[in-house]
Amino acid sequence: MAGVFQAQKTALITGAASGVGFAIAKLCRTKGMHLALVDIDAENLSKAKSMLTQLDPSLKTESYTLDVSDVPGWKHTAESISRTLPDIDLVVLNAGKAFRRQDQTAGRLSPWLDGSYWRKTLETNVYGPLNGLQSLLPLLLASKSQTPKSIVVTGSKQGITNPPGAGNPAYNASKAAIKSLTEHLAFDLRSDPTTAPYLRPPLDPWDEITKPAGASYPSQVAEELLKGMEKGEFYIVCPDGETDRALDQARMKWGSEDVVEGRPALSRWEESWKARAEEAIQADAKRGRG
Numbered sequence: 045m046a047g048v049f050q051a052q053k054t055a056l057i058t059g060a061a062s063g064v065g066f067a068i069a070k071l072c073r074t075k076g077m078h079l080a081l082v083d084i085d086a087e088n089l090s091k092a093k094s095m096l097t098q099l100d101p102s103l104k105t106e107s108y109t110l111d112v113s114d115v116p117g118w119k120h121t122a123e124s125i126s127r128t129l130p131d132i133d134l135v136v137l138n139a140g141k142a143f144r145r146q147d148q149t150a151g152r153l154s155p156w157l158d159g160s161y162w163r164k165t166l167e168t169n170v171y172g173p174l175n176g177l178q179s180l181l182p183l184l185l186a187s188k189s190q191t192p193k194s195i196v197v198t199g200s201k202q203g204i205t206n207p208p209g210a211g212n213p214a215y216n217a218s219k220a221a222i223k224s225l226t227e228h229l230a231f232d233l234r235s236d237p238t239t240a241p242y243l244r245p246p247l248d249p250w251d252e253i254t255k256p257a258g259a260s261y262p263s264q265v266a267e268e269l270l271k272g273m274e275k276g277e278f279y280i281v282c283p284d285g286e287t288d289r290a291l292d293q294a295r296m297k298w299g300s301e302d303v304v305e306g307r308p309a310l311s312r313w314e315e316s317w318k319a320r321a322e323e324a325i326q327a328d329a330k331r332g333r334g
Contacts, residue, residue, distance in 0.1 A: 048134045048194045049270060051076030054104075056125065056132050058112055058176060059139030061088035064198065067262035068136055069096055071270060078104040080129055082121065083139070084111045104129060112139045112172030122179040131189050135180050137173040138198040141165075142215045155213050162214045169218035173197050174225070184243060193243045196269065197226045201281065204296050208313050230278060260285060290332030294325045 048055075055072040059065035061083035069079055073096050081096070083089040086109045093107040106128050108121045125132070145154070145161040155161065177195075184193050202212075203219025233243045260268070265282050272280030281292060295312070298321060302311050311317040312325070 047192055048273070049075045049077070052078070053133040053191070054078040054080065054129050054131055055134040055136065056080040056082065056129075056180065057136040057138060058082040058110075058172070059198075060107075061085045061092045064262045064265045065136070065138040066092050067266040068138065068269060070099070070263075071266040072134070073099045073103065073105075076100070076103065077134075078129060079106070080125055080132070081105065081107040082110050082112070083107075084109065112175060113167035115175055118175045118179040122183060125180075126183055130183075131187050132180065132183055132193070133189070133191065134194050134196070135176070135184070136196045136198070137176045138196070139172050140169045140198060140218075142212055143168075152208075165214035165218050166221075169215070170221045170225075173222060177229070185239065187242075190242075192241070194273065195229070195243060197222055197229075199223050199226070201284075201292070201296075205299050205312075206310060208310055288329075288333070291325070291329040293332055294328035297328060298325050 049072065055069070055077050057065050057069050057072070057079070060069045060079075060081035062085070065083070069081060069092065072079060079096060081089060081093055083092070089107050089109060093105050097105045106125070108124060110117050110121050112118070143161055143164045145158045184195075187193065199222045200215075200219040202216045203221075203223050206216050206220065233239045260282050268282045269280055281289075283289065283292075287295075298312055299310075301307070302309060308314050308317065312321040314321075
């Protein structure tokens with residue numbers, strides 16, 4: 045819902061001290077919105093608050109240092125927000141991280157032996173958004189404003205295409221879980237007559253917010269979010285600079301059809317399927333380009 049990007053409305057953004065979160069906060073500020081900034085990095089959060097306040101000192105800019113995996117911390121933060129910014133219009137659950145394994149030995153099986161790596165990844169990337177929803181949904185539902193609300197959850201294309209070569213199965217799994225839980229949230233909000241007119245969560249499966257070759261800058265991701273919400277899109281897939289939309293869609297389609305066609309899991313990367321997969325994907329992408 046693009047209508048949420050309006051003057052005097054309020055946005056709450058996690059992971060707001062840098063990267064995509066900060067870019068979205070800056071976009072919201074240019075629209076005249078009040079801000080609640082949440083991040084684990086207190087030093088960068090202070091800098092972000094200062095920079096955003098300078099853009100328009102007349103607007104509220106509150107900051108909250110929080111590890112999104114901390115349930116009591118979320119409860120305390122939600123209570124503070126309800127006192128200072130009683131009406132939240134846009135929630136962006138963006139905080140996430142690709143953790144490095146303690147055991148950096150080579151080999152496809154090494155990630156499966158590091159339980160700490162899995163726990164940290166899922167606690168931040170899956171339970172972080174869930175903790176935010178459990179703490180913030182009551183605030184959204186208690187709002188006396190009749191204007192629409194929106195929830196955005198930052199995902200990743202890695203949660204859709206699931207590339208094994210990334211060497212980070214926990215990250216891929218966490219983003220696949222985000223896709224699933226946000227789809228369920230959207231369905232439940234649409235189906236509940238008490239919330240359907242007011243809450244609609246788009247899902248944005250973006251790549252990691254670091255800037256490797258071909259990736260988008262955070263400001264570009266924020267603009268894609270705005271454009272997608274203006275169109276009423278649920279899945280907002282950010283271009284990565286190297287892969288066009290038609291090829292992205294063809295790869296996603298191939299992955300989902302592994303189940304329908306009875307192919308091996310992740311057949312696109314399976315030696316006996318690689319050539320066939322690439323040929324079919326390129327042909328499908330060519331058709332998509334017209």
